[in-house]
Amino acid sequence: MIQILIVDDEKPICDLIDMNLSEAGYHCRSVQDGLSAIDLIEKENFDLILLDIMLPGADGFDIMEYIKPLKVPVIFITAKSDVHDKVRGLKLGAEDYLVKPFDVLELVARVEVVLRRFHKTDHILTAGDVMVDLEALKVTKSGRPIVLTNKEYGLLVLFMQNKNVALFKETLYEKVWKDEYIADSRTLELHVQRLRRKMGWEKNLVAVYKVGYRLEI
Amino acid sequence: MKFSWKILLCSLITMAAAFGIGGYFFVNDVFKASLEREIGQATDDSNILKFAFETAALNIPSKYDMLQNSVIKEIGANLENSGQGSRRFLRLSDEDQKVLYASEGFVEDTLLLSDIQEQTRAYQIIRPDRRYYVQTGIMVHALDRVLYLETMRDVTEVYAERARGFAVYRGLMLLILICSSVVMYIVSYWLTKPIRLLTQAARKMTAGDYSCRAEQISEDEMGRLTMDFNHMANVVEDNIHKLEEEVRAREDFIAAFSHELKTPLTAVIGYADMLRSRKLDEEKHFLSANYIYTEGKRLEAMSLRLLDIIVTRRYHLEPQDTEVESLFAYLEEIYAEKKEIRVVFQYEPGRIQVEANLLKSVLLNLTVNACKASEAGGMVEVFGRNEEDGYCFAVKDYGTGISPEECRKITEAFYMVDKSRSRSHNGAGLGLALCVEILKLHGSELVIESTPGVGSCFHFQIPGKGTDSRETKGET
Numbered sequence: 001m002i003q004i005l006i007v008d009d010e011k012p013i014c015d016l017i018d019m020n021l022s023e024a025g026y027h028c029r030s031v032q033d034g035l036s037a038i039d040l041i042e043k044e045n046f047d048l049i050l051l052d053i054m055l056p057g058a059d060g061f062d063i064m065e066y067i068k069p070l071k072v073p074v075i076f077i078t079a080k081s082d083v084h085d086k087v088r089g090l091k092l093g094a095e096d097y098l099v100k101p102f103d104v105l106e107l108v109a110r111v112e113v114v115l116r117r118f119h120k121t122d123h124i125l126t127a128g129d130v131m132v133d134l135e136a137l138k139v140t141k142s143g144r145p146i147v148l149t150n151k152e153y154g155l156l157v158l159f160m161q162n163k164n165v166a167l168f169k170e171t172l173y174e175k176v177w178k179d180e181y182i183a184d185s186r187t188l189e190l191h192v193q194r195l196r197r198k199m200g201w202e203k204n205l206v207a208v209y210k211v212g213y214r215l216e217i
Numbered sequence: 218m219k220f221s222w223k224i225l226l227c228s229l230i231t232m233a234a235a236f237g238i239g240g241y242f243f244v245n246d247v248f249k250a251s252l253e254r255e256i257g258q259a260t261d262d263s264n265i266l267k268f269a270f271e272t273a274a275l276n277i278p279s280k281y282d283m284l285q286n287s288v289i290k291e292i293g294a295n296l297e298n299s300g301q302g303s304r305r306f307l308r309l310s311d312e313d314q315k316v317l318y319a320s321e322g323f324v325e326d327t328l329l330l331s332d333i334q335e336q337t338r339a340y341q342i343i344r345p346d347r348r349y350y351v352q353t354g355i356m357v358h359a360l361d362r363v364l365y366l367e368t369m370r371d372v373t374e375v376y377a378e379r380a381r382g383f384a385v386y387r388g389l390m391l392l393i394l395i396c397s398s399v400v401m402y403i404v405s406y407w408l409t410k411p412i413r414l415l416t417q418a419a420r421k422m423t424a425g426d427y428s429c430r431a432e433q434i435s436e437d438e439m440g441r442l443t444m445d446f447n448h449m450a451n452v453v454e455d456n457i458h459k460l461e462e463e464v465r466a467r468e469d470f471i472a473a474f475s476h477e478l479k480t481p482l483t484a485v486i487g488y489a490d491m492l493r494s495r496k497l498d499e500e501k502h503f504l505s506a507n508y509i510y511t512e513g514k515r516l517e518a519m520s521l522r523l524l525d526i527i528v529t530r531r532y533h534l535e536p537q538d539t540e541v542e543s544l545f546a547y548l549e550e551i552y553a554e555k556k557e558i559r560v561v562f563q564y565e566p567g568r569i570q571v572e573a574n575l576l577k578s579v580l581l582n583l584t585v586n587a588c589k590a591s592e593a594g595g596m597v598e599v600f601g602r603n604e605e606d607g608y609c610f611a612v613k614d615y616g617t618g619i620s621p622e623e624c625r626k627i628t629e630a631f632y633m634v635d636k637s638r639s640r641s642h643n644g645a646g647l648g649l650a651l652c653v654e655i656l657k658l659h660g661s662e663l664v665i666e667s668t669p670g671v672g673s674c675f676h677f678q679i680p681g682k683g684t685d686s687r688e689t690k691g692e693t
Contacts, residue, residue: 012484012508019491019501079479101483104490166494211494 002115003045006030007037007063008052008077013100017050017077020104021111024161034058038066046072048115051094053078053085064092073114077102105162105171112161125160127217130199132160141199151176152195159205159215169212220412224405229398236393240386248379252372256340259351259370263338266307267357267366269296274359284360286317293318306350306369314365323369329354330365348373411439415446427454477519481512522647529575529654536570536659541601541608547577548584548599557593560584564601569608569679575655576679582648583612583675590616590673604678611676618669627665628653 004026008014014030021028029044031037034057041049041063049067051074053060060076067074076089079100086097095114098107116123116134125132129142139146139156148156154176158167173181173188181188192213196205201215208214273292274284293309297320308319314330324345329352332339338355350369357364411434418431430450433443488505491497497505545564552560580599587597591614600611619627628649649663656663660680667673 010480010484012488012512013480015504015508016484016487016491019505020487023495079476079483100479101486104487164496168494 001027002047004028005046005049009055020108024108034063037063049074050077068093073118127160146198151191155195163215163217166208166211166214221405221409225401228401236390244382244386251375255372255375256351259353263353263355263368266296267355270357271359284362290318308367310365312363333365349376411443427457481515484512485509526651526654534572534658536572539569539571539573541567544577548580558588558591559596561598565603567603567608571659571679579652579655582652587612587614590614607678607681609678611674613674615672618671618673619667620669624665624667
């Protein structure tokens with residue numbers, strides 16, 4: 001189980017991140033001030049630390065100094081969006097930088113990217129009898145390889161990373177096509193239909209009324 | 218044209234005119250005196266000749282009753298040659314102005330003769346062959362004959378002297394002008410130096426260097442101008458600094474405001490997104506909805522506070538005669554229940570002209586802040602006492618205290634002493650900013666005295682009845 005430490009002085013934000021990452025299959029701990037964060041980092045091992053910069057006790061940059069020798073990847077989360085702070089955080093050795101208000105999906109995606117970079121996560125996603133190798137870019141169903149287009153693969157990964165989560169059409173389109181979603185566009189529907197057929201997910205990949213699609217496994 | 222060149226040119230023209238006119242009159246005066254002397258000499262000469270002629274005529278044996286023309290010629294020739302060392306020019310004419318004898322080279326015209334009368338002599342300056350002569354004429358009576366005796370005296374030297382005088386003077390003037398133009402150039406350069414320094418300073422200031430000042434090098438009008446310029450520059454610099462400070466405060470406000478907005482917004486957006494896209498269990502569903510509600514409330518409280526500040530700035534105060542007791546009673550009621558921090562009230566009775574609701578809010582804000590700064594079990598004191606020109610309120614705590622540089626910023630919106638902006642006490646950092654605005658309306662000012670680790674004292678004084686400033690300040 002991957003251990004993630006969340007350090008943010010706002011309880012609601014901690015809980016929000018905790019809930020989402022737990023849902024994605026990580027184990028989370030959260031603390032609200034810098035000094036107890038340092039205590040916890042010294043006592044326990046973490047695979048990833050999400051760090052707010054403005055903290056009571058010791059600020060994020062101070063804590064970063066403690067984390068550095070432990071070689072634990074860090075993602076900064078802060079409301080400060082000026083470039084100066086970003087650069088400072090990244091120079092100190094942070095892996096990524098997330099500015100509030102952030103999208104929960106984005107947070108999860110970034111956490112996954114960082115973990116994969118450190119080979120802390122399985123690069124194999126599974127859902128039922130479907131397996132996706134994120135490094136070899138290979139999709140198999142019951143051991144049988146399936147050929148997908150680029151966009152179909154993108155959609156598949158998104159669905160498998162967010163099992164049982166209703167994904168909005170806008171979100172899907174923006175993440176896969178990297179473009180603004182145009183209402184009434186049939187592109188997304190067509191791709192989802194083809195993906196359904198190829199994966200044999202006619203029952204699992206359900207349309208959610210007025211929202212988008214959800215992968216039910 | 219440069220100012221220094223103008224000074225130089227004007228002074229040179231003035232000098233040239235003065236020297237020129239003065240020199241002309243001086244040389245001419247010397248010349249006139251010399252000419253006068255020469256004329257005097259010439260008339261003396263003619264007198265001597267007249268006397269010599271008359272003497273010679275008397276000595277001639279009186280063969281005839283009348284003086285013969287030949288005798289006159291003879292005397293003339295004798296006279297001409299009797300001059301010692303120098304040749305005399307003379308001419309003798311008879312009654313009918315007919316020339317009887319003339320020296321060689323004597324002028325031919327006889328116009329002067331008509332001017333000669335009994336007892337008067339005539340003279341004129343003539344200029345034959347580029348030489349100057351004084352020609353004199355006199356009447357001579359000898360042996361019943363009336364003759365005219367004319368002489369000529371060479372005065373070319375006097376004229377030549379005048380010409381020489383002018384030439385020397387011209388040379389001298391040229392030399393003086395050259396020397397003085399060098400001197401004047403240096404002088405005018407020196408005089409206009411403050412102007413150049415001012416120009417330099419003004420240019421630098423235009424380019425944006427507001428700390429630049431002109432060097433003051435004299436105490437005269439120029440020096441005063443430099444002083445005034447520098448004074449103006451000081452004022453401008455101060456104003457610029459004030460503006461920059463204001464811009465900084467405003468930028469800080471916006472940065473702080475957006476920061477304060479972002480945190481609750483992140484929670485609201487995140488939880489709402491979870492609610493709409495996921496099937497959550499009962500507990501998580503409630504938790505998410507509750508967070509959206511509380512964070513939304515926080516945003517609301519913040520926007521209301523901001524609105525309060527903006528409204529207060531434009532508020533027209535309507536003060537009422539208020540008993541101090543009623544204000545303290547209000548606070549006492551609120552803090553009666555509070556157990557973890559002891560709030561002590563100590564006040565003298567008094568009456569003040571304030572808007573009670575606003576002042577209550579100030580006192581409450583200060584007391585709440587004092588409680589936040591105090592540890593559990595600590596003490597907060599609220600004082601009220603009559604002063605000479607008003608009523609003084611003070612809220613004192615023995616908590617964390619504030620450092621001096623933070624004291625200056627503490628009344629800015631969103632500023633919180635705790636760097637983390639920890640909201641464990643649930644404030645937005647707007648309370649003191651509001652207090653300052655309200656006190657401004659009452660013509661009062663919030664004074665902060667604080668020592669880190671020892672505690673803080675926030676106090677202010679509401680002006681009493683004796684002061685009229687209250688009303689005018691209330692309207693601004």
